Amino acid sequence: MLIAQGQNLASQVYRLTRRVPRGRVTTYQAIACALGRPRAFRAVGNALNKNPYAPQVPCHRVVRSNGKVGGFAGGTRKKIMMLKQEGVKIKNNKIDLSEYLYDFKRKR
DNA sequence: ACGGTGACGCTCA
DNA sequence: TTGAGCGCCACCG
Numbered sequence: 652m653l654i655a656q657g658q659n660l661a662s663q664v665y666r667l668t669r670r671v672p673r674g675r676v677t678t679y680q681a682i683a684c685a686l687g688r689p690r691a692f693r694a695v696g697n698a699l700n701k702n703p704y705a706p707q708v709p710c711h712r713v714v715r716s717n718g719k720v721g722g723f724a725g726g727t728r729k730k731i732m733m734l735k736q737e738g739v740k741i742k743n744n745k746i747d748l749s750e751y752l753y754d755f756k757r758k759r
Numbered sequence: 760a761c762g763g764t765g766a767c768g769c770t771c772a
Numbered sequence: 773t774t775g776a777g778c779g780c781c782a783c784c785g
Contacts, residue, residue: 660782679767683781694782696766701783715767722766730766 654704660691661698667755668699671712674738675753676746678716685755692716700724712737712753718745 654665663686671677679699683692699710702724711730715721720741723730731741739751 683767688781690768690779691781692767693765693780697764697782698766700766702766710766713766717768720766724766727766 652704652707654707659698660686660688660694661701664695664698665702665704665708668708668710668713669704670755671709671753673709674751676712676714676734676739676748676751677753677755678714678748679721680716681752681755682713696721714746714748716748718748720744720746 654669655662656666664682667682667685668677679692679695680689683689683695686695688694695713699708699713700722702708702710711723711733713721720727720731720734731744734746735741739746
């Protein structure tokens with residue numbers, strides 16, 4: 652199933668989130684900023700919540716800017732477990748963004 | 760068109 | 773440091 656490349660906020664979010672490699676994470680704000688709407692981090696979360704491309708779009712790799720895992724359609728607990736499984740260690744329900752944060756603009 | 764909701768973020772106390 | 777409040781944008785009824 653291909654990702655719809657529409658002009659919608661959601662489509663942009665999916666395409667970007669999909670680039671996040673395993674063992675890395677990103678934040679809602681980072682995505683919004685990368686899309687040129689640093690104030691749309693809310694909409695980003697909404698889009699991921701609906702995320703119709705579950706396996707293709709690693710929405711579980713998207714966390715909050717404060718290091719918190721955030722929420723997850725299947726339960727935050729599950730999200731944390733998935734991240735740990737990919738190599739992302741979580742400290743007290745928090746993630747070291749300084750170590751796992753993936754920069755989009757780093758290479759297109 | 761309007762109002763409410765949501766997987767958020769920042770500031771203030 | 774932690775908690776509460778306000779602001780933000782997009783989608784749905």
